[in-house]
Amino acid sequence: MAAPKLPPLPADKGVWDDHAIDRRGFLEAAFGVLAGMGALLVAVPGVRFLVGNSLDVTATKWVELPIKVADLAPGVMAQMSYNADETDEWRAVVQRGIVYVSSPDGGNTFSVLDGTCTHLGCIVQWDQDKNEFVCPCHSGRFTHAGEVISGPPPRRLRQMATKVQDGSLFIEI
Amino acid sequence: MNRIFEWVDERTGLSGPVRDFLNYPIPKYVHRNFLYTLGGLTLITFMLQAVTGILLAFYYDPSTEEGAYDSVDYINYQLPLGWLIRGLHHYGSSAMVILVSLHMLRTYYFSAYKKPRELNWLTGVLLFFLVLSFGFTGYLLPWDQKGYWATKVGTEIAGSVPFIGSFIMHMMRGGDALGQATLSRFYAGHILLLPASVALLIVIHIFQLRHHGMAPAITTKAQAQSKTFVPFFPHWVLNDTLAGLGLLALLVYMTWANHAPLGFPADPTSNNFVPRPEWYFMFYFQLLKYFPGALEPVATILIPLFLFGSMILLPFVDLSEERRPWRKPVTTLVSIFYIVVIIVFTILGMAAYA
The missing domain is CATH 1.20.5 (Single alpha-helices involved in coiled-coils or other helix-helix interfaces)
Incomplete structure (x- = not known):
């Protein structure tokens, strides 16, 4: 040109x-x-x-929940927060999260649900009277097992892997 | 005095271009209509945000572990006039969104986006979205509950985009979870990238405005005044200055009456905090409730894409010569529909969280 x-x-x-x-x-x-x-x-x-x-991708790790398996009452939905040591860029921080622990038979089998709503990441609340989880952001609702009842969540609440060591309950995050 | 001026002018050659800029003829119908101050008022607000933002940066500490929150707490409650500077910045951001919106509506109803001003409309649309990005990034900086959860939800929305959503979300957060990387990114974007982009676009926007002049008058009364002019300075500038002083007084009053809020520190484990966005994103936050499960991408992608897309395409779709809004019912009714929808969902959202 x-x-x-x-x-x-x-x-x-x-x-x-x-x-x-x-x-x-x-x-x-x-x-x-x-x-x-x-x-x-x-x-x-x-x-x-x-x-x-x-x-x-953050590697998964096992974190101990602040409860002994023997202390789990049957049919009670217990809200628990966990702490895990994490490195955020250069800084050592404590990563925290919310899970809901239940045991229908008082300590033999457990269900640990991640409290993070699968819609947009808010923390769901347990409504004991209605026997369901409610998300405060956009009113998503889940059954006690974590299945979606109604609202915008695209998936069920995440079921976390568990293991028991020396009577303590561990979850994989 | 005159000799100093001549000495400087001989070495800089600035007086010619500056004089041309200041003597630019403004049609009388523009000078007489206060709706035309909205653009200048937006620029004044941007300057106020720049000044207060620079001042805040002298004290703000962009680190997650107490640094950000405690420094904002210190600015707000202990620093002399800290409440005023942060308050002006806080309320100024809302003023910015309102003024940009009104300025756009004025442009819309006066059909000032039509040929040959399409690109000026486009830089304006881009500036509008940069202003919203300012709001979104600035909201996180205090690292309080409101900012943390609004950012969590906001980045998850970006994450729900098919195929590339996860990548976008990780890039926004600087990792998997919200943390230091997120705060650093939002801070750098808020104080460096966005101001530089906005300043550059404003220069282009004003240059284009000067190139084409004001859009033709739409009423017969205004058309009768379109052959009479006043100079940009001082006549027009004084209008903007008066409007700017009025706005400043209003912002100072609002700040004085209600100091800028600071919530509790960000807590990723709280489930009794109800996340809610700043009021200008409320209608959208409310809209998200109505799209269950598989329809979620409709609300998170299609609706924003449609809104942004229709704004971009407007000057290329509406090609008629007609400029009077009462003679072009389609565009007028569409805009009224949008305004009503936004107001209704904002009210619904406010009511749900009151």
Whole structure:
């Protein structure tokens, strides 16, 4: 593509260097390539830098709940918070969460439900009278087993893996 | 004085362009109509947000473990005039959303988006969404319950986009969960990326406005005044200045009467806190309730996409020459429908959480 002609300079100023002007197209292309390379040299590492460790998958781990299996009363839905040591970027923090623990037979079999609503991540509340979970954000409702009754949640409440060690209940987060 | 001015002008060559800018002819129908101050008023509010924001940054500590919350608490309750600066920034953000919306409605009803001003409408739409992004990122910064949960819900909405949702959500949060990475990202976006983008777009927006001049008058009374002009400075600037002072007085009064709120510190385990967004996102928050299960993406993606898309496409769809809103019932009725829907769902949302 030929570069468009330059308007003539005012007579008292001087003239364009025709020899240099002939190379204008080449110089424009050279600028495009070099500037593009420079931009890419900044942009590629820049984007990688921005992504950072965002996409890392956190390894699961076992966390002890603050209750002994023997203390679980049959048919009671117990709300419990757990604490897990976690590293948030450079800082050691305590990650906390809410689970609902129930045991129909008083300590032989358990159900531990993640209290996080599957709709948009609010914490659900247990309504003892109605025997169901209610999300305070958008009124999603779940049965005591965590199945969706009504409202916007797309999935049931997450059932967490459990194990018992020395009479203590552990969950996998 | 004059000699100093001439000395500077000889070395900078600024007086010509500045004089042209200030002497720009404004039609009398524009000068006489206070609705045309809405754009300038938005710019004044942006300047107020920039000044108060820079001041707040001198004290704010963007770290999750007490730093952010305690520094905002300190600004709000112990720092001399901290309540005023944070209050102006807090209420100023609401003013910004209201003024941008009114400015857009004015442009809409005066058909000022029509040829050849399509791109000016588009930079305006972009600025509108940047203002909403300002609101969304700024909401998290105090790291209180409101900000934490609104951000949790907001990023989950982004996460429900098919295929790329999870990637977007992780990029917004800077990881799997809300934490330090999220706060750092929102802070950098709020104080560096967004202000720089908005400032650049405002320059383009105003440059385009100057290039095309004001859109034609729509009433016969205004058309009769379209051949008479006043200079931009001081006549028009004084209008904006008076409106700006009025707004500042209102914001100071609101801040004085009701200090900017600060909730309890963010607590990921609380289930007695009912998350709710800032009032201008309330209608959308309420809308999310009506789309169960598989229909969720309708509310989280299709509706925002449709709203944003129709705003972008407006000047390319409405191609008629007609500029009077009472003669083009389709666009007028559509806008009234949207306004009614937004008001109704805002009221429903407010009532549900009152």
